[in-house]
Amino acid sequence: MSKFNIDGKDIEFKPGQTIIEAARDNGIEIPHFCWHPKLSVSGNCRMCLVEVEKMPKLVIACSTVAAEGMVVYMDSDKAISARNAVMEFFLINHPLDCPICDEAGECKLQDYAYQHSTGESRFVEEKTHKDKRVELGPNVMFDGDRCISCSRCIRFCDEVAKDAELTFVKRGDRVTITTFPGEQLDNPYAMNVVDICPVGALTNRDFRFKARVWDMAHTNTICNGCARGCNIEVWTRNNEVLRLVPRYNEEVNSYWMCDHGRLNTFKFINAGDRIDGPHMRVEGNLIKVGWDEAFAKAASNLKAFGKDEIAFLGSAYATVEDNFVAAKFAKSVLGTGHLDFVRHIDPTFGDEILRNEDVTPNTKGAELAGVAPSKNGFDFNGIVKAIREGKIKALYVLEDDILNDNLELENVLAKLDLLIINASNFNKTSALADIVFPAATYAEKNGTFVNFQGRVQRIRPALATNDVDRALEGMSMSRLDKFGTKYDRWAQGKHFDARSSWKILVGLASAMGQKLKYNMAEEVFYDISNSIDAFKGLDYDVIAELGVQLKSVNLKSTVKI
Amino acid sequence: MSGNNIPPKKRIKDLTFGEKIYIPEIVKGLSLTLRTMFKPKFTMEYPEEKFIPAGSYRGRPVLVEEKNGEERCVACGLCSRVCPALAIEVQAAETDREKERYPEKFEINMLRCIFCGFCEEVCPEEAIVMSKDYELAFSNREDAIYGKDKLLVPVDQLQDRIDFLRNYK
Numbered sequence: 001m002s003k004f005n006i007d008g009k010d011i012e013f014k015p016g017q018t019i020i021e022a023a024r025d026n027g028i029e030i031p032h033f034c035w036h037p038k039l040s041v042s043g044n045c046r047m048c049l050v051e052v053e054k055m056p057k058l059v060i061a062c063s064t065v066a067a068e069g070m071v072v073y074m075d076s077d078k079a080i081s082a083r084n085a086v087m088e089f090f091l092i093n094h095p096l097d098c099p100i101c102d103e104a105g106e107c108k109l110q111d112y113a114y115q116h117s118t119g120e121s122r123f124v125e126e127k128t129h130k131d132k133r134v135e136l137g138p139n140v141m142f143d144g145d146r147c148i149s150c151s152r153c154i155r156f157c158d159e160v161a162k163d164a165e166l167t168f169v170k171r172g173d174r175v176t177i178t179t180f181p182g183e184q185l186d187n188p189y190a191m192n193v194v195d196i197c198p199v200g201a202l203t204n205r206d207f208r209f210k211a212r213v214w215d216m217a218h219t220n221t222i223c224n225g226c227a228r229g230c231n232i233e234v235w236t237r238n239n240e241v242l243r244l245v246p247r248y249n250e251e252v253n254s255y256w257m258c259d260h261g262r263l264n265t266f267k268f269i270n271a272g273d274r275i276d277g278p279h280m281r282v283e284g285n286l287i288k289v290g291w292d293e294a295f296a297k298a299a300s301n302l303k304a305f306g307k308d309e310i311a312f313l314g315s316a317y318a319t320v321e322d323n324f325v326a327a328k329f330a331k332s333v334l335g336t337g338h339l340d341f342v343r344h345i346d347p348t349f350g351d352e353i354l355r356n357e358d359v360t361p362n363t364k365g366a367e368l369a370g371v372a373p374s375k376n377g378f379d380f381n382g383i384v385k386a387i388r389e390g391k392i393k394a395l396y397v398l399e400d401d402i403l404n405d406n407l408e409l410e411n412v413l414a415k416l417d418l419l420i421i422n423a424s425n426f427n428k429t430s431a432l433a434d435i436v437f438p439a440a441t442y443a444e445k446n447g448t449f450v451n452f453q454g455r456v457q458r459i460r461p462a463l464a465t466n467d468v469d470r471a472l473e474g475m476s477m478s479r480l481d482k483f484g485t486k487y488d489r490w491a492q493g494k495h496f497d498a499r500s501s502w503k504i505l506v507g508l509a510s511a512m513g514q515k516l517k518y519n520m521a522e523e524v525f526y527d528i529s530n531s532i533d534a535f536k537g538l539d540y541d542v543i544a545e546l547g548v549q550l551k552s553v554n555l556k557s558t559v560k561i
Numbered sequence: 562m563s564g565n566n567i568p569p570k571k572r573i574k575d576l577t578f579g580e581k582i583y584i585p586e587i588v589k590g591l592s593l594t595l596r597t598m599f600k601p602k603f604t605m606e607y608p609e610e611k612f613i614p615a616g617s618y619r620g621r622p623v624l625v626e627e628k629n630g631e632e633r634c635v636a637c638g639l640c641s642r643v644c645p646a647l648a649i650e651v652q653a654a655e656t657d658r659e660k661e662r663y664p665e666k667f668e669i670n671m672l673r674c675i676f677c678g679f680c681e682e683v684c685p686e687e688a689i690v691m692s693k694d695y696e697l698a699f700s701n702r703e704d705a706i707y708g709k710d711k712l713l714v715p716v717d718q719l720q721d722r723i724d725f726l727r728n729y730k
Contacts, residue, residue, distance in 0.1 A: 099637030099685045100662045133661065209653040209662055212638040483647055487702050489668065490650040 004070035006050075019061035019072055020048055030074060031083060031112055033090075033198045034150035035062035038255055039159055042151050047112070049082040050074050058082050080116075087117035093128045093173060094199070095145045103200030105213040109148065128173050136166070136178075137185030139205050139259060140194060144176045147201035153177065153193035160256060161353070163187040177201075189353065191259045195245055206263055207243040211235075217478040219462035220247060220545055222449050224317065224442045225261035226349065227358035229451035231546070232257060234266070234443055234462040237478065239470075239493030241266040241443055241462065249546050252455065258355050269441050269463065270494065273426040277497040279436040286426075286436060295511035298435045301418050302334065302394060302512065309393045311338035311383040314371030315400040316360030318422075318439075318501050319447025319459065321524040323362070323369035324532075325502035325516060326398050333509045333516075337377025338392060341366045342402050356452050361442070365450035368534050368550075387412050394418035398501055399439050403428035422501045437508075438498040440465055445500040446521035448543065450550065457547035458540060466497045612695075616725030619678050619691040622669060625723075626713040633688035636664035640680035640689050648673035649680060667712060671697055672705040682730070690722045 001012045006023055013022035018041070020030045033045035041063045048061040053071035058078060073079055090109060098104045113119075130144025154166045154177065165183045168175055179185055185193070194204045216237045223230040223244065230253035235243045244266055246257035268274070278294035279286040289297075302310065312330035314323045323341070330339045343363060350357030373379045378386055386392040395413070399422050403409050413419060413432045422439040423430050430436050443462045450456050464470040470481055484491020499507075502524055509516045518524050522540050529535040534550045542548060579585055605612055614620065622640075625633045636653035654665035680689050692714060699705045716723070 097660075099639065100635050100660060104637070209636070209655050212642070214642060215638065480647070487672075488647070488650075488670065489706065 002066075002068045004066050004068065004072065006072040007074050013066040017066050019050065019052075019059075019064050019066050019070075022066045023061065028074075030061045031116055032062060033108060033112075033148060034152060036152055036155075036196055036255075039152060039155045039196075042155060045148070045150050046086050047083065047116075049079060049086065051076045051079045083116040084118050087113060088121065088123075090148055091117065091121055092123045093145075094148065095127060097146075101143075101146065101200035102203045102208060103146075103197070107200060108198035130174075130176050134178075135205075136202070137190050139191050139263065140185050141203045141205050141208060142177065143201050143203070146199050147177055148199055149175050149177070150198060152196045152198070153202060156193050156196060157185070157187065157190075160192070161187040161189040165190075166193075188258050188260065188351065188355065189256060191262050192246070192256045195255070204243065210242050211237045215478060215480055216242065217462070217476040217481055219443075219460050219476045221443070221459045221462060222361065222451075222457045223257060223261040223265055224361040224449070224459075225258070225265045225359070227356040227361060227363055227452035228253060228354050229361055229449050229455070229457050229547075230257040230261055230354060231457070232261070236462050237480065237493075238490055239463050239495060240270055247545075251546070251549070252451065252453070252457075253354055256354060258353075260349075260355070266443065268425050269443055271425060274496060275423060275426055275430070275436060275438040275498070277438055279430075279438075281434045286430070286433070291507065292511075294435060294437065295507050298420055298437075298508055299511035299513075301435070302396075302420070305394045305418070307335040308338075309391070310334050310336045311378065311386070311392045311395050312336060313380070313383070313395065313397045313400065313402065314339070314341035314366050314369070315398040315501075316341055316343065316358075316363040316366050317442075318366070318399040319362065319442075319445070319521070320365040320369050320450060320456070320528060320535075321447045321521045322398065322501035322505075323366045323371045324528050325505045325518065325524055327370040327372075328516065329505045329509055330396075331374065333512055333514045334396075337374030338383050338386070339371060339377055340373055340380040340383065341371045341398075342380055342400055342405075344405060358452055361451070362449040364452065364454060365448065365456070368450060368532060369528070370532070384409065384412055387415055390415065392416075395420075397421045397423075397429060397433075399423060401427040401429045403432075422504055424498065437501075437504045438496065439504065440467065440496075440498045440500045444468060444496070444498065446540075447500070448525065451547075454534075454550045455547045456535070456538065456543055456550055458543050458545075464495055465499070466495055467499045467503070614693045614695070616721035617729075618693055618695075619676050620694040621671065621676070621692055621697060621707075622674065622678075622680055622689050622712075623692040623694070623714040623719070624667060624709065624712040625688050625690060625719055626715050628716065631658070632664065632667075632709070632713055633686050634664050634667065635660050635662045635686055635688070636667070637662075637685065639683045639685065643679045643683045644673075645677060645679065646673040646675050648675075664709070667709050669707045669712060670705060671699070671707055672702065681726070687723065687726070690719055690726065692719060692722065 003010045003012050011026040023030050030048045032048040034042045043060050043063045049058040050061045051073040052059055132143050134142040136142045157166050158164045165179050165185050166177055169178050194202045216235045218233045218235045221234050223232045231247040231249040232244050233247050234241055244262050248255050277288045278291055280289045314326045330336055344360050345357055346359045347357050349355055349359055395416050419433045420435045421429055421433045422437045424439045424441045442459050444465050445461055447459050448456050461468050461475055506516045506518050529538045636651050638651050641649040641651045648670045650668045651664050652666040653662050656663045678691050681691050
């Protein structure tokens with residue numbers, strides 16, 4: 001392999017790689033603003049200037065192709081003074097409003113001003129003023145003063161979102177960014193420009209001014225918006241999710257996520273209709289009861305039915321662990337073969353970039369976990385038919401609002417003698433339920449999802465519940481999480497009384513006199529890897545941050561509800 | 562041991578002859594009392610009389626309220642970050658004013674506050690300063706959390722401190 005030298009260190013490169021790419025592959029960061037690994041090279045910020053031996057002038061590392069035997073200096077006097085000069089130019093017109101700016105704390109310009117700037121400005125004239133608070137689109141706000149004209153956002157829309165909406169206008173120090181006439185920055189991936197903006201020029205309107213980044217804790221997990229399973233970070237403060245940002249995984253979502261996933265997949269967690277504690281229907285109303293009471297009631301009610309009169313629905317919204325225990329519970333505790341789960345397909349949601357038409361995160365996982373009718377059991381349509389005919393009288397539904405997609409089922413569910421559900425929020429199905437167990441959301445539990453590619457990925461708890469303690473569970477903790485006491489108002493965030501579905505089923509099984517011996521999600525997964533071929537040899541450490549592609553397995557094609 | 566070289570110390574409680582006879586010492590003491598009785602008093606009869614500290618005094622931290630009734634604070638959260646006792650909670654929100662960010666909620670837990678003045682030192686807007694107020698009494702934990710209603714103080718009343726900061730910091 002060819003090699004070149006950078007600051008006295010020989011590094012290998014692939015033919016065609018630029019200096020900045022080769023350096024990055026070898027763990028050397030050359031400072032840059034406009035260059036992004038997934039966007040075309042623009043070369044306008046000049047921050048990556050390096051000295052190359054035998055070249056008359058400094059060159060930009062982002063567009064200079066590495067060559068055999070090249071000798072590059074990042075730390076020569078010439079290169080250092082060039083970076084100082086570039087930083088001084090940037091800071092001439094950049095406002096000193098870090099106290100107001102949301103990017104503060106995760107700002108490239110701040111970081112580089114610290115690392116590569118002399119810390120003094122010779123500029124005494126008036127800074128330029130451009131438009132502030134420009135609503136580029138429904139979710140993105142633009143501040144012209146802060147923009148350093150790197151063009152990352154423009155290139156993102158052109159090249160990744162494939163929807164050219166942004167452009168530079170004017171010249172010189174008046175240059176600014178705007179949308180094309182009559183256009184809005186409203187493509188389904190628009191908010192990624194907020195992440196790639198190296199300064200605070202583009203901000204997330206949903207998160208604007210909500211919290212300082214250094215006050216928050218962040219947890220690596222998986223988006224539950226569709227079957228893609230984009231790798232994300234959940235950012236929390238005071239036990240509340242405030243924003244989601246994408247996390248790099250080349251196999252799944254690269255650096256991106258869609259706006260639907262970013263905005264619509266966490267607000268239900270703290271919504272007013274969240275279920276806090278088990279509920280039981282008494283005289284027509286759902287009333288909050290204790291766990292033991294709910295378990296005892298559910299157990300005695302379930303025992304009143306014959307094995308063939310009970311059906312169980314798993315869920316593509318629940319984890320593999322939940323579904324695995326559900327299948328086990330249905331088959332060995334309830335003894336029923338009427339076991340299936342509902343597929344949620346929305347062809348209008350899918351696209352060619354990230355969004356998948358399967359709008360649940362774990363359809364493949366539920367299938368692999370064994371949530372399928374046994375030989376003489378009914379599938380979902382069969383169960384519906386059997387309820388209509390009065391053959392099935394009791395139904396258990398795991399984490400799925402089955403009425404939401406299909407209101408016609410209301411009459412069917414009304415015919416049941418017993419409906420038990422695990423749900424995170426009160427919904428159309430819970431309105432008919434007799435017993436409601438509060439299910440932890442994907443942000444409150446450990447587990448795995450299998451995406452549409454057959455890749456198993458880990459979700460981790462970002463929020464504490466009555467069941468999951470932040471410190472004991474080893475969850476990510478901010479300074480405020482660590483030192484808050486019950487007397488501090490900033491540490492009194494709501495803790496819901498909810499449990500993972502697998503744990504609820506373990507409790508219910510025990511109330512029915514049968515032991516499912518699981519204490520933590522990892523133990524469930526251990527059992528899964530021992531009993532299901534596709535998961536053989538896997539554990540949570542192997543799956544790690546980026547997930548593992550499962551060995552090819554024959555999967556049933558998805559059926560529309 | 563080398564301790565042998567050190568001469569024995571005279572013990573302080575060894576009294577001289579004059580002290581031993583007692584009466585002259587009594588007279589000395591009484592005359593001091595008598596002289597002090599006619600000198601000017603230094604004791605301040607608090608709370609009837611109040612101590613007004615100099616500008617350098619670090620009393621409870623307060624927020625500066627401009628003449629137009631608005632706070633200077635832009636809710637950057639640096640005071641909250643630097644506070645070694647985690648006494649300060651700031652919640653920012655958006656406003657139509659020129660500085661687009663303001664503190665929707667600003668609370669200082671006076672049970673946590675240690676009057677170090679770091680918040681004042683770090684503030685980029687000179688919006689939080691140490692006041693001359695040292696009278697802090699509360700009977701429960703909730704009362705000890707001061708919100709914007711108690712924290713905002715008109716800039717006129719804080720001029721001493723602001724002048725001190727400008728001259729000496």
